[in-house]
Amino acid sequence: MKSNLLKKHAKSFFWASFFLPSNTMVKCSSLYNFCRTLDDIVDDNNNNLSVKREIFSKFKKDFESKNIKNQVIKDMWSIIESESISKKIVIDLFDGVQTDLNEKVVIDSKKDLLVYSYRVAGTVGLMMSKILKVKNKEALKGAIDLGIAMQLTNIARDVCEDKARNRQYVKHNFSSIQSIIDESQAFYEKSFKSISDIPLKSRFSVIVARRIYRKIGDYILKQNNIDNYNKAGKIYVPLFEKVIQTFLSIVDFIKLLFIKNLNYDNQLNHNILEQEINLNERI
Numbered sequence: 001m002k003s004n005l006l007k008k009h010a011k012s013f014f015w016a017s018f019f020l021p022s023n024t025m026v027k028c029s030s031l032y033n034f035c036r037t038l039d040d041i042v043d044d045n046n047n048n049l050s051v052k053r054e055i056f057s058k059f060k061k062d063f064e065s066k067n068i069k070n071q072v073i074k075d076m077w078s079i080i081e082s083e084s085i086s087k088k089i090v091i092d093l094f095d096g097v098q099t100d101l102n103e104k105v106v107i108d109s110k111k112d113l114l115v116y117s118y119r120v121a122g123t124v125g126l127m128m129s130k131i132l133k134v135k136n137k138e139a140l141k142g143a144i145d146l147g148i149a150m151q152l153t154n155i156a157r158d159v160c161e162d163k164a165r166n167r168q169y170v171k172h173n174f175s176s177i178q179s180i181i182d183e184s185q186a187f188y189e190k191s192f193k194s195i196s197d198i199p200l201k202s203r204f205s206v207i208v209a210r211r212i213y214r215k216i217g218d219y220i221l222k223q224n225n226i227d228n229y230n231k232a233g234k235i236y237v238p239l240f241e242k243v244i245q246t247f248l249s250i251v252d253f254i255k256l257l258f259i260k261n262l263n264y265d266n267q268l269n270h271n272i273l274e275q276e277i278n279l280n281e282r283i
Contacts, residue, residue, distance in 0.1 A: 016209035027131045030075035038097045083130040089123045089282045096120035105167040121151030132202045138264040140283045142194020149187035156180045174226040181217040190266035196259035207252045211245040
């Protein structure tokens with residue numbers, strides 16, 4: 001059930017998950033199920049906004065009260081306790097998802113975009129790193145960056161879909177979409193060295209996921225203009241490209257073996273986040 005959900009809704013991550021140890025895969029799938037449940041509440045086209053808010057509120061209360069009758073919540077609390085994940089990170093995730101429960105969502109500043117991206121995806125990168133036994137605080141900051149990078153990719157890919165839901169994270173023109181992809185590239189770059197702190201048995205999976213997800217941006221840019229973009233639908237990385245990126249990930253794996261000092265160098269963007277989020281309390 002868990003891996004089937006991952007296969008159905010997260011093709012890039014499902015591909016990368018083949019390279020995870022089985023026990024780690026189970027925990028990552030449980031985390032994915034929790035996040036997917038939240039997304040489905042907000043994006044359910046069969047319910048109006050007031051019903052979505054009610055369902056969301058109940059799910060959040062059930063989480064906070066540790067309602068283990070809900071298997072998704074039970075599995076999530078098991079991860080939180082076994083991996084010493086701060087509850088604040090999960091509440092940040094709830095806060096980010098709740099942003100989308102407004103009649104209209106408009107994000108028009110870099111700070112708001114980064115805070116939103118941290119809440120809905122940087123938190124997931126941070127929790128995933130805890131599952132993968134990352135301890136170094138500098139590496140955990142890089143995990144946040146990778147989550148943000150992937151969310152920026154999502155935003156660039158889903159402009160039409162978001163517009164239909166009355167959400168605007170980026171303006172609906174190709175120049176703005178290009179800009180957000182450029183922004184994501186910086187976060188992908190900053191996240192690379194941090195992967196060197198992931199234990200070897202799980203490291204390759206993250207390298208593959210990073211490469212394949214980053215490639216989505218290239219396929220978006222291949223549309224060249226807004227008309228082609230609008231007609232393209234959901235943009236995915238095709239199978240042959242996933243195979244190529246998986247082989248290229250071997251080179252990345254080797255490069256990371258020679259990383260000796262992990263000096264985090266994306267503080268400028270994290271200073272923007274720190275205006276609203278105390279990252280040290282989460283890490």
